[in-house]
Amino acid sequence: MRNRTNKNFIVSLMSLVVVLLLLSAAAIVRDGKLFGFDLRDGRATEHGRHDVQASTAALTANNDTLIVMPDGAIVVNTRLLAKDVQGYGGQVPLRIHIDKGGVVDSIEAEPNAESPDFFNHASSLFGKWQGKTVDEAMAEEVDAVTGATFSSRALIANVQRGLAYAKRHAELDKESEADSPDSDAIGSAGVPGASASAKGWTLGGIAALIVALLGAVVPLFVKNRRWHYVQLSLNVIVLGLWTGTFVSYTLLMRLFSGGVSLATLGTLAAPLLMVLVAMLYPLAGRPGHYCAHVCPFGSAQELAGKLTRRKPRLSPRLNRALNVFRNVLWGVLMVLMLTATWTAWMDYELFTAFLYTSASTWVIVFAVLFLVLSIWVPRPYCRFVCPTGSLFRS
Template identity: 70%
Template sequence: MKQNNAFIQKLMSLFFIVCMLSIAAMNRDNKLFGYDFGEADKQSAAVAVNNDTLSVQPDGSFIVNTKPLAKDVQGYGGPVPLRIHVSKDGVVAAIEAEPNAETPDFFNQAKLLLTRWQGKTVDVAMAETDKVDAVSGATFSSNAIIANMQRGLAYANRHTAQSKAADDASGTILEGSGSSSASGWTIGGIAALIVVLLGAIVPLFYKSRRWHKVQLVLNVVVLGLWTGTFVSFTLLMRLFSGGLSLAALATLAAPLLMVVVALFYPLAGKPGHYCAHVCPFGSAQELAGKLTRRKLRVPVRLNKALNMFRTVLWAVLMVLLLTGTWVAWIDYELFTAFLYSSASVWVVVLAVLFLVLSVWVPRPYCRYVCPTGTLLRGFKR
């Protein structure tokens, strides 16, 4: 009976998490698992001039909006639509980024790629796309931009050759213009998936301090510093808002497995498995703690106060998220410090301070601050 009650409590906790993230996704993007609840209103209000993808200007130039063309292409926070301005001579005159849910610091780095296509003819720009590499530290946003450019340029090329046929092609995703660079397997992605699999499976059957240290190092080096792969509110919101398409499955394989471990392992009686065996920032803190055996004793009252602080902080952040008052905080959890080339300076500084503190206090960020960890801790209560 007790086991059944515990399982029901865990199931209700998972239901609560799903409901909360669904509400947050709806408030922020008006979308849930890829379904745009505002799309019907947009279509009913649309005037039958040009179409949603193509807008022809009086001077003969035209603008391609990649939003309908690349609905299945996701950055880290969700879709990254672009508006490609093409002159009547077939030259890419300008490229604008539409509003998106990417982390501003990372997306500003990725936007530098847009200059690679500007000023080139559509044909030359299409050929240039295959040579463009993702910006280090902003891989998801970069790949999404590249994929949007591939599809947008292919559509522009088609309009140039068949201008009359373009009016009926608003929702068409051209064959052969898919995002191979954005959706294909990479060495880093495969390595991250292997490391997550090791962390998810090996501790279930094999208990070894030596192997655990190896896993911690792999988590920090591969998941953290190399690929920037971790569970955060940004990732959870991205999945609940944009869903998961086949095109993005390869790119998101490792993060998706992380989410499975974090959310569903507790149902099998393994609460905290993700935090202890997979999370790269938690691993970094644990490794730092192994530098010395001398630990600071946290007084009972202070420990209670810090736990209360974590709970109150989480509650405040949830109110900000669910009401849409300040959603941007999800982009600045300390996990993003692993993407040091693009992360905010203060995020990196705070991450370093917590790592230094973790030498004497076991996992201080995990225990007293982490909003994502607090969300997952719901399973333990």
């Protein structure tokens, strides 16, 4: 018995190593970064803190950070100014156009790895700053967009740092100083917006953390069916519909690429706990704990299955075919991810249907279809499709 336990632990440990290697390789291939360390230029973001002197030198050397147009207008690029600010998929650099009168003319996004539907939803915030002077725009209180919280918070931080940089540039022009920008213009703690990404301890975020913690701990000690249904309901309502908190490839890539800092800990606390449950519980002999007790979409399927007791029996042949389909699908998606051929498939995992204000129509349609199917077939998406579940079963 002991030998069998040790063997299972070794198998689980090797599976975890494979998972970590896969995600690390994917983060490097897609973003050139691993846990916040930029492998393209060999510089670390220090998980949310800049080295001021290095950043100053980089900004001075990079003419693209601030461009002065012939008519006196300026364009600020926030790629270096906010290199430590992460959205859901990674950095979200912006170009902020400011006319010669000091008014924000327009804001446009640089290429990024955010989910297009969510990012487009979050970019509706741009109108909050356009048409205002730099001082007015910096004083504008802008809240994150529901359904695109990560992306919108990152956009807010990028805009604030870009505006602070533009203001400092104007002040230096007035003072006729030729010195490089000081730390106040480089996203240090003194810049408005420097902590915008830290405002993650919201009521929803705290509620999500509590529900995820209950799902992680209570089932280990309580085998009560009624409580299980309460937990499933909380998962759907709080983790799914209210906060849109779930483990997905997009989240995993964000964590492995950008890492976790004190500035983002509040926002990422619940998702990080869920990732740890999914990855580490198998080592303690609890494989599938996340899927069974925490995942909001899995919970929704199980609750839908309680609507009827009449379940058609799947033939062994069909069951095998569906399992082969799941494995083949997962293998194809891994190839696409590791070769950076088409990583946009991550945006279409059905979990994103919970973010219904931003999710693709097709994602919502398929999510509903699987929920209906789960009335008769237990957890069909979990068992025969889910790429995230397949990763943790690898």
